[in-house]
Amino acid sequence: MKELLEQLVRECAPYTQQGQLANYIPELSKADPRAIGVHIITADGQHSGAGRDQERFTIQSIVKPILLLLALMDNGMEFVRGRVGVEATGKPFDAINSSDQRLDSEHLNPMVNMGAIAMCTLIHGDTYREKFERLLALTRKLAGDESIGVDEAVYLSEQSHGSKNRALAYMLKSHGMLHDNVEDVLDCYFRACSISVTCENLANIGYTLAHQGQIPGSGEQVFPAHFARYVNAILTTCGMYDGSGEFAIRVGVPAKSGVGGGIMAVVPSRMGIGIFAPALDAKGNSVAGTCMLEKLSSHLNLSIF
Numbered sequence: 285m286k287e288l289l290e291q292l293v294r295e296c297a298p299y300t301q302q303g304q305l306a307n308y309i310p311e312l313s314k315a316d317p318r319a320i321g322v323h324i325i326t327a328d329g330q331h332s333g334a335g336r337d338q339e340r341f342t343i344q345s346i347v348k349p350i351l352l353l354l355a356l357m358d359n360g361m362e363f364v365r366g367r368v369g370v371e372a373t374g375k376p377f378d379a380i381n382s383s384d385q386r387l388d389s390e391h392l393n394p395m396v397n398m399g400a401i402a403m404c405t406l407i408h409g410d411t412y413r414e415k416f417e418r419l420l421a422l423t424r425k426l427a428g429d430e431s432i433g434v435d436e437a438v439y440l441s442e443q444s445h446g447s448k449n450r451a452l453a454y455m456l457k458s459h460g461m462l463h464d465n466v467e468d469v470l471d472c473y474f475r476a477c478s479i480s481v482t483c484e485n486l487a488n489i490g491y492t493l494a495h496q497g498q499i500p501g502s503g504e505q506v507f508p509a510h511f512a513r514y515v516n517a518i519l520t521t522c523g524m525y526d527g528s529g530e531f532a533i534r535v536g537v538p539a540k541s542g543v544g545g546g547i548m549a550v551v552p553s554r555m556g557i558g559i560f561a562p563a564l565d566a567k568g569n570s571v572a573g574t575c576m577l578e579k580l581s582s583h584l585n586l587s588i589f
């Protein structure tokens with residue numbers, strides 16, 4: 285497996301030149317655009333890695349499935365489902381332009397920013413700081429790494445360049461789907477996106493989603509199997525944003541990308557995969573990362589379709 289991963293890194297490294305670093309959060313543009321790494325944990329618990337798989341980068345949107353898991357663990361499926369929808373477009377089949385339609389929970393999706401900001405309100409805790417600490421604790425547990433923390437520079441950069449997310453949060457508030465102080469909710473969201481992880485951490489999280497909630501090694505059941513099914517289904521339809529359809533064809537497994545260059549992929553009952561390559565395509569997905577996953581999927585016949 286290690287040789288295969290090293291070959292993937294070699295073959296896909298040139299694709300880092302086809303992407304651009306995220307720059308709408310200025311701190312992210314300081315990353316090395318040529319960085320590339322991959323880490324895999326197979327069903328028997330074996331780890332293999334290649335490239336810069338131990339380097340830390342911010343989790344960004346890959347925190348969304350963890351937020352969703354914690355919201356499910358705290359409230360159950362029916363409650364969460366009633367507040368944040370699960371549809372990829374949230375629009376009717378004959379929609380032309382729905383921008384003037386009333387916004388309601390059915391139009392939200394936990395894998396895009398507005399839905400994720402709404403999910404921060406569902407996490408249990410007396411304060412938003414406490415909600416965030418519970419999210420961080422779950423991330424550490426799923427990643428198998430108690431040393432995980434927040435990248436303060438990225439957090440401050442998100443805070444000071446967060447106008448679009450503020451607009452999304454105020455939209456939620458104006459439509460009666462957010463009742464708390466907007467800045468408190470956003471502080472939790474910005475901190476969540478700024479959690480710093482490695483490819484190995486992401487592979488651990490992916491493994492647990494691939495194995496119905498059991499963490500590698502101890503086999504401890506962290507969340508019920510039906511939550512894994514719920515999250516994996518949404519990752520399949522929406523995890524790569526408006527690139528999810530193409531990703532389903534090219535790779536064919538549930539996955540989540542982040543603008544820090546990470547991708548977490550879940551191969552049901554088989555493996556968890558963590559990827560890092562921060563040069564992104566126009567949709568915010570890692571170019572070389574998708575290249576590695578596509579080649580891996582075809583080598584090992586991973587597609588679920």
Ligand code: DON
Nearest residue numbers: 344345477541542543568569
């Ligand atoms: O809120 C944002 O825009 C970022 N903190 C996260 C977006 C993101 O990772 C999109 N992923 N490809």
